[in-house]
Amino acid sequence: MTAIPNMVQLSRVCLRKYGHFVDNIRLYVRAGTGGMGLPRLGGYGGQGGNVFVVATENMTLKRIKDKHPHKRFLAGVGANSSVRSLKGESGMDKEILVPVGVTVTTDKGKIIGDLNAKGDRLMVAKGGHGGSLSSAFLPSKGQSRQIKLDLKLIADMGLVGFPNAGKSSLLTVLSNATPQIANYPFTTLQPEIGKLLYDDHKQISVADLPGLIEGAHMNKGMGHKFLKHVERTKYLLLVVDVCGFQLASQTAFRSTFEAVQLLTKELELYKEELVNKPALLIVNKMDLPYAEENLEQLKEQLLNPEYYCRTLLPTDLIPKGHMTFRHVVPVSATTGFGVDRLKGLIRESLQEVDAMDTEPFRQERLQLLTRSL
Template sequence: MVHLCRIRLRKYGNFVDNLRLYVRGGAGGMGLPRIGGHGGNGGDVWVVATKSMTLKKVKEKYPQKRFVADVGGNSSVRSLKGQRGNDTEILVPVGVTVTTDDDRILGDLNAEGDRVLVAKGGHGGSFSSSFLPSKGQSKLIRLDLKLIADMGLVGFPNAGKSSLLTALSNATPQIASYPFTTLKPQIGKLVYEDHNQISVADLPGLIEGAHMNKGMGHKFLKHVERTKQLLFVVDVCGFQLASQTPFRSAFEAVQLLTKELELYKEELVSKPALLVVNKMDLPEANHKLEQLKEQLLNPEEFCHTLPNDMTPKSHLAFRHVVPISATTGLGVDRLKAFIRESLEEEASEATEMFRQQRLQLLRQHSQ
């Protein structure tokens, strides 16, 4: 078995995960009347992904939040075609979705170098054809960062997600906090002995009603969209968020987490998922674990303890159910192996599906 040797953690500082900007393409240039010149087109405004940028840097560098491309050049005696205006590029981090103010998606930036055109420059004027120069497009856009990770830790507060990330690294993570109230999301890189890397996102804890934007709500759930797989983390003995809220067993926690994902965006529950049952060092943990396993095998039989509106439409079939103790290290090495195995299995399935699709297309073309 290949063991994880360490985990590298990315520091985000005071995190900014959304910005609203004004963008405007450059106006077109004038055509010279006497000799039929044509003005140059205005420059465009692009949003471009780069790994060296954060939205916090964009906010600090451009406090006015205005990005305007250059105007097109006028034609002249020496140049009948006016020079095109220079483009303006807004450098943003990988993982940004660009939308208009009315939530229309302009594009996703999932890799370094990805580009989205957000404001096109105006056309240059032509006197001979009575074509006047036009203004560039102008609009308000939103940059919404959704963290990209291989695995996303999903759990209610105090399930032990941060402790789990610490246990995976055998070290204390040094992570600057996001300003998501008092919670501290983290992204770590699990680095294997053969140098393979897996990114794991420890996201803010959900509460019941998160799909309605209660608690961290959408600030949490939007980041789940950009993870390949989900790593559910539950306390084997259950939890109670506050004295006025009901106690939830480990099984109920799994169902409530599933429902929150389902209500926010139903396709989230189609992601491959593993279940980590934490705090196995507690008294009666083994008995509670056996109860949970039985309940997961027959979820419909045990869902009657939940309100009807909090029962998920479908029940997750976890690839692995892994009991651990983040405190003592019990089961952590086994979990590390399962995480890699699950991701490699998914990659293999995707490759085989692509191969079958290509074969089918080739057969269709040869007929």
């Protein structure tokens, strides 16, 4: 039987292995200075090169970090005007290839732009003007700045749950992903994306996010490093253990209902609008003893969450609002029970969300809102 590591060991393991996954990086970028103009013939100096960030596939922030340890990206300078070439050539642009899903911000946190699809381009430093008559033939310097690349995984669905709820096992039986699996908390130490494949070749991407712990919104455990990846998913899949959850012997045992509410609380404290995302509740490990009785109790408690929250949880752990689940789906990642039904419901639920985002539905919602005003 696998021994459960103590919390100190777990923290060291998390920090060590998380180092292989980089989801933010700071870079220095400098555009090129323009070229000198030629006063006696009225020549124009070349424009300094620009620096662009470009989204591409099969790229990671870690690869950028490893390939460019100095994290400096400089564009070319513009050529001086000359007798042979009165208009100097422009400096060469510099492209920084980044993964899809990156948000680019200034060093002070102001958003410059998002790169959400392959081929998206964003200028992050503009080249200086070449010298001309209007500038006494003197060029201007290119823009220089510190920028931050912040990766938020883009997936259709996001698996969210406390450690050892069985998210990785579930992703394995649902998709083509092969995450590390073991019978102790914090097995998943970096986000993993799997693809659900259907007979008609439809694909749905699912991100398995490392297990939250109470206090994740305050950066306990891996905190914001993982919660931020929930933001760009269309749909949440909350996964709970039908027999409840206890992180370690010195921490409180949480029932399945309490686990649902504490997950809700963590999402709410990180970013309140996350609680309003459409969601399915997946009750895993239905092969365990007393699973049916626990499931029925959970369903009853979810019908009156305010009452049971007041009864079971301290006031400071009760979420302001309660998540509404389209379905409560019992499964066993071990035996395969309920997995085919879950796969079907995932597709059906995502289609509902996509349909609500089409133009006719947007117009209908706008009309209803206008009438209410």
